[in-house]
Amino acid sequence: AQRVTQPEKLLSVFKGAPVELKCNYSYSGSPELFWYVQYSRQRLQLLLRHISRESIKGFTADLNKGETSFHLKKPFAQEEDSAMYYCALLKNSGGYQKVTFGTGTKLQVIP
Amino acid sequence: EPEVTQTPSHQVTQMGQEVILRCVPISNHLYFYWYRQILGQKVEFLVSFYNNEISEKSEIFDDQFSVERPDGSNFTLKIRSTKLEDSAMYFCASEGSSGNTIYFGEGSWLTVV
Numbered sequence: 747a748q749r750v751t752q753p754e755k756l757l758s759v760f761k762g763a764p765v766e767l768k769c770n771y772s773y774s775g776s777p778e779l780f781w782y783v784q785y786s787r788q789r790l791q792l793l794l795r796h797i798s799r800e801s802i803k804g805f806t807a808d809l810n811k812g813e814t815s816f817h818l819k820k821p822f823a824q825e826e827d828s829a830m831y832y833c834a835l836l837k838n839s840g841g842y843q844k845v846t847f848g849t850g851t852k853l854q855v856i857p
Numbered sequence: 858e859p860e861v862t863q864t865p866s867h868q869v870t871q872m873g874q875e876v877i878l879r880c881v882p883i884s885n886h887l888y889f890y891w892y893r894q895i896l897g898q899k900v901e902f903l904v905s906f907y908n909n910e911i912s913e914k915s916e917i918f919d920d921q922f923s924v925e926r927p928d929g930s931n932f933t934l935k936i937r938s939t940k941l942e943d944s945a946m947y948f949c950a951s952e953g954s955s956g957n958t959i960y961f962g963e964g965s966w967l968t969v970v
Contacts, residue, residue: 848899
């Protein structure tokens with residue numbers, strides 16, 4: 747069974763400080779991992795996916811298969827980064843995709 | 858950018874009543890999903906829908922739940938007889954083809970009283 751774990755419910759950092767949102771996963775196949783962000787009263791939005799290896803809004807995440815982790819990082823937090831962040835694992839099931847979400851981490855950037 | 862839209866944004870209903878949550882997926886998308894998030898808990902998969910039939914459903918998606926795409930555009934989730942524990946945010950999502958990004962709607966907040 748696939749599982750995504752986000753150990754921190756809340757992460758508070760000061761503006762300008764580095765951010766690391768932790769995500770660990772368990773999956774028997776080859777994982778495809780994502781980070782979704784949900785700003786206050788807005789929809790879940792895709793932030794980044796590991797296969798694209800891109801940096802969105804200064805965030806990066808590296809898939810570490812040895813540690814089964816996909817931590818989200820940003821070197822300098824900004825106030826507008828305050829939001830809920832969900833790590834998600836994608837399973838391709840015969841054509842359609844099933845997303846398993848972590849419980850989410852609320853990032854609070856203190857001005 | 859195309860969006861998945863959901864209505865209503867918030868609905869309050871009495872226990873035992875039927876509720877229909879509506880979703881307009883992105884045009885030309887082929888795969889449709891419903892997810893649920895109970896307050897304070899994680900987002901959970903409910904059901905996936907492709908080619909006018911359910912592809913997979915979770916154990917949450919019991920006989921009181923149903924989905925349909927009656928007119929080729931709207932994708933609806935029906936809860937026949939709501940229970941207090943059905944109170945949650947319900948997210949619709951759609952996807953163009955396998956391997957593409959899943960797009961989520963803003964959610965419909967259902968409160969059962």
